[in-house]
Amino acid sequence: MKFTAEHEALRKTVRDFVEKEINPHCDEWEEAGEFPIHDIFKKLGNLGLLGIQKPEEYGGMGLDYSYNLVAAEELGTAHCGGVPLAIGVQTDMCTPAISRFGSDELKRTFLAPAIAGDMVGCIGVSEVAAGSDVAGMKTTAKQDGDDYVINGSKMWITNSPKADFICLLANTSDDKPHKNKSLIVVPMNTPGISFSPHLNKLGMRSSETAQIFFDDVRVPQRYRIGAEGTGFMMQMLQFQEERLWGAANVIKALEHCINKTIEYCRERKTFGQPLINNQVIHFRLAELQTEVEALRALTYQACELHIEGKDVTRLASMAKLKAGRLGREVTDSCLQYWGGNGYMWENPVSRAFRDVRLVSIGGGADEIMLGIICKMMGTLPGKQRD
Numbered sequence: 001m002k003f004t005a006e007h008e009a010l011r012k013t014v015r016d017f018v019e020k021e022i023n024p025h026c027d028e029w030e031e032a033g034e035f036p037i038h039d040i041f042k043k044l045g046n047l048g049l050l051g052i053q054k055p056e057e058y059g060g061m062g063l064d065y066s067y068n069l070v071a072a073e074e075l076g077t078a079h080c081g082g083v084p085l086a087i088g089v090q091t092d093m094c095t096p097a098i099s100r101f102g103s104d105e106l107k108r109t110f111l112a113p114a115i116a117g118d119m120v121g122c123i124g125v126s127e128v129a130a131g132s133d134v135a136g137m138k139t140t141a142k143q144d145g146d147d148y149v150i151n152g153s154k155m156w157i158t159n160s161p162k163a164d165f166i167c168l169l170a171n172t173s174d175d176k177p178h179k180n181k182s183l184i185v186v187p188m189n190t191p192g193i194s195f196s197p198h199l200n201k202l203g204m205r206s207s208e209t210a211q212i213f214f215d216d217v218r219v220p221q222r223y224r225i226g227a228e229g230t231g232f233m234m235q236m237l238q239f240q241e242e243r244l245w246g247a248a249n250v251i252k253a254l255e256h257c258i259n260k261t262i263e264y265c266r267e268r269k270t271f272g273q274p275l276i277n278n279q280v281i282h283f284r285l286a287e288l289q290t291e292v293e294a295l296r297a298l299t300y301q302a303c304e305l306h307i308e309g310k311d312v313t314r315l316a317s318m319a320k321l322k323a324g325r326l327g328r329e330v331t332d333s334c335l336q337y338w339g340g341n342g343y344m345w346e347n348p349v350s351r352a353f354r355d356v357r358l359v360s361i362g363g364g365a366d367e368i369m370l371g372i373i374c375k376m377m378g379t380l381p382g383k384q385r386d
Contacts, residue, residue: 150214
């Protein structure tokens with residue numbers, strides 16, 4: 001990609017923010033299981049970092065997705081995965097459909113405050129029995145006069161305990177699974193919404209995640225994004241940017257693991273010589289860095305095509321798949337070279353090992369990515385019928 005001076009200025013802004021506002025507090029936030037999300041988001045909003053590619057009319061910068069990718073990549077320099085994840089939910093998961101398809105009222109009521117950092121958003125797709133299988137979700141929104149009445153639940157919802165609104169995918173008719181869903185913006189202070197206790201996650205400990213319950217939750221139908229029954233399509237479009245964001249966010253996080261491991265292996269001596277002198281180690285780290293560069297190239301290529309308006313479903317799925325699998329490979333290999341120190345909970349590579357595991361699950365599991373890729377290659381078998 002041809003990065004301009006503007007790209008590099010944005011990169012520095014994000015990096016400086018991470019170094020000043022996030023990294024000094026990561027250990028504290030990881031231990032607490034939360035971070036001051038409204039405070040951090042307001043500071044991000046003041047810098048324009050929550051609306052990089054959003055319309056200027058609603059407070060965004062109006063830039064193309066390459067600038068968003070730069071920001072996602074720099075957020076990977078954070079010393080924890082949970083805070084960048086929470087930011088990515090705001091910028092690339094719960095607001096793209098509002099920005100692209102929402103009414104002016106929705107944009108002014110929810111998008112503009114989200115860009116300014118005055119509101120925190122979350123995305124409601126996954127359910128206990130419907131994670132990657134979006135078509136199988138059960139939450140309903142039934143028409144009643146000018147309102148929808150929502151019943152059901154959503155699971156593993158990042159940001160939800162402190163969110164001001166949710167971009168909710170719900171069944172609004174009895175039509176086929178790909179035609180019966182709508183995206184609805186639901187204020188989180190609406191009566192009938194309740195939460196589970198914070199979910200006790202393996203990683204991403206600094207982000208707050210909970211299950212949400214909807215019990216006769218009533219919202220105006222005008223809070224629906226676009227036409228009824230188009231929610232599945234909109235969510236699939238949102239997934240592409242979510243997957244590109246996730247792939248970009250992993251790149252520098254993995255480079256950080258490699259570089260910290262190089263530092264440790266230079267200092268740590270065994271059998272009279274630094275660990276890094278062992279060919280098996282310095283060769284392996286060279287292999288891993290090469291793989292990270294390959295991921296970067298794939299992600300950049302997908303981003304360029306996305307900016308040109310091309311369908312990047314295939315490349316975004318490949319980037320997401322590669323990011324998740326490489327994340328596991330890099331963190332596992334690096335942890336091994338730290339020996340017993342790598343097995344300690346507070347070790348930076350140990351934290352990355354736990355955090356990055358989500359990349360192969362959230363936003364569509366590896367197996368879903370493989371299915372999409374196979375379908376676009378023409379190798380996916382049709383469903384067998386008796």
